[in-house]
Amino acid sequence: MPTHAIIPVFDGHNDTLMAVGAGKGDSSKRSFFERSAEGHLDYSRAREGGLAGGIFAIFVEAPPGQGPQMSSLKAPDTKAMDFPLAPAIDHTWAQDQTLRAVGRLITLEKESAGRLRIGTDVAALEDCLAQGILSAVIHCEGAEAIDSDLESLEAFYRLGLRSLGIVWSRPNAFAEGVPFRFPHSPDTGPGLTDAGRALVRACNGLGIALDVSHLNEKGFWDVAALTEAPLIASHSNAHALCPVTRNLTDRQLDAIGESGGVVGLNFAVGFLRPDAQNNPDTPVERLAEHARYIADRIGVDHLALGSDFDGATIPQAIGDASGLQKVLETLAATGFDELELIKIAHQNWFRVLRDTWK
Numbered sequence: 001m002p003t004h005a006i007i008p009v010f011d012g013h014n015d016t017l018m019a020v021g022a023g024k025g026d027s028s029k030r031s032f033f034e035r036s037a038e039g040h041l042d043y044s045r046a047r048e049g050g051l052a053g054g055i056f057a058i059f060v061e062a063p064p065g066q067g068p069q070m071s072s073l074k075a076p077d078t079k080a081m082d083f084p085l086a087p088a089i090d091h092t093w094a095q096d097q098t099l100r101a102v103g104r105l106i107t108l109e110k111e112s113a114g115r116l117r118i119g120t121d122v123a124a125l126e127d128c129l130a131q132g133i134l135s136a137v138i139h140c141e142g143a144e145a146i147d148s149d150l151e152s153l154e155a156f157y158r159l160g161l162r163s164l165g166i167v168w169s170r171p172n173a174f175a176e177g178v179p180f181r182f183p184h185s186p187d188t189g190p191g192l193t194d195a196g197r198a199l200v201r202a203c204n205g206l207g208i209a210l211d212v213s214h215l216n217e218k219g220f221w222d223v224a225a226l227t228e229a230p231l232i233a234s235h236s237n238a239h240a241l242c243p244v245t246r247n248l249t250d251r252q253l254d255a256i257g258e259s260g261g262v263v264g265l266n267f268a269v270g271f272l273r274p275d276a277q278n279n280p281d282t283p284v285e286r287l288a289e290h291a292r293y294i295a296d297r298i299g300v301d302h303l304a305l306g307s308d309f310d311g312a313t314i315p316q317a318i319g320d321a322s323g324l325q326k327v328l329e330t331l332a333a334t335g336f337d338e339l340e341l342i343k344i345a346h347q348n349w350f351r352v353l354r355d356t357w358k
């Protein structure tokens with residue numbers, strides 16, 4: 001049983017939209033509103049774990065037969081991990097898949113009978129938290145759906161897009177992501193393209209949050225030099241504790257802290273364990289160690305959660321979204337007090353999004 005009252009969580013990253021069906025969509029996929037034992041997140045498990053809302057990513061797989069599917073990239077059982085960089089995907093394919101996923105979330109909101117609401121401002125997220133409505137922020141994990149002239153960016157904004165990962169772990173018109181490598185530095189390739197620089201400025205202008213998780217180190221520093229908004233790494237951990245390309249070096253952590261930004265702790269065991277093994281039998285304490293490291297280095301105001309539910313192997317002891325309070329209890333046991341836990345659980349995300357959105 002929880003030793004403290006349930007603290008509502010706003011979580012920085014899930015891939016659930018790719019795992020559920022809605023409306024007349026893919027009926028082979030599970031329903032968001034029926035409790036499932038599959039994957040990590042649905043409405044019931046969100047309630048059980050105190051999940052008040054989150055950033056719902058739209059991730060576009062490579063078209064069938066054109067490059068590795070994300071699921072195939074997730075089982076490094078060898079000592080070192082050295083995946084090649086995934087190939088770029090086609091813009092038209094990505095735009096179609098992204099529009100479908102946005103439609104799926106809008107349909108889920110309609111089917112929810114008031115239980116789920118798409119959030120486009122922080123007042124709405126706070127209102128949802130107070131009323132027990134699950135909030136969902138639309139995020140694109142990689143900007144392939146946006147044309148390089150940025151003509152469609154405003155259209156996606158009007159559809160509710162409020163957060164954009166410039167890249168997933170592959171190249172696109174704007175930047176290049178990190179291949180999954182361990183042990184390895186995140187400095188794996190070139191920085192932002194001219195279109196990437198224009199994208200940063202345009203997102204600043206519209207008030208779309210830019211997410212540097214998956215971006216390589218040169219791209220990170222390009223964004224840091226250019227952006228007027230706090231730096232956000234929605235689902236990454238400390239490279240000092242798990243030296244995988246997806247994690248943040250001390251210098252990157254410092255820059256995020258100095259910008260007033262936030263790091264969302266990723267529950268993926270491969271980004272937590274010192275050996276990066278994809279082993280679900282990983283104690284929640286490994287997550288607390290990253291939390292403590294980041295909080296000690298850049299301050300607890302810059303630490304939040306970014307579970308990667310439905311996108312990664314997470315510790316068995318958390319299990320799924322219903323185990324979220326177990327994460328907070330473990331953080332409490334390692335010395336974070338109640339006020340700090342509330343910041344980590346949702347206040348830091350709300351502050352950064354308020355500072356970013358117009």
Ligand code: ZN
Nearest residue numbers: 141214235311
């Ligand atoms: Zn990701």
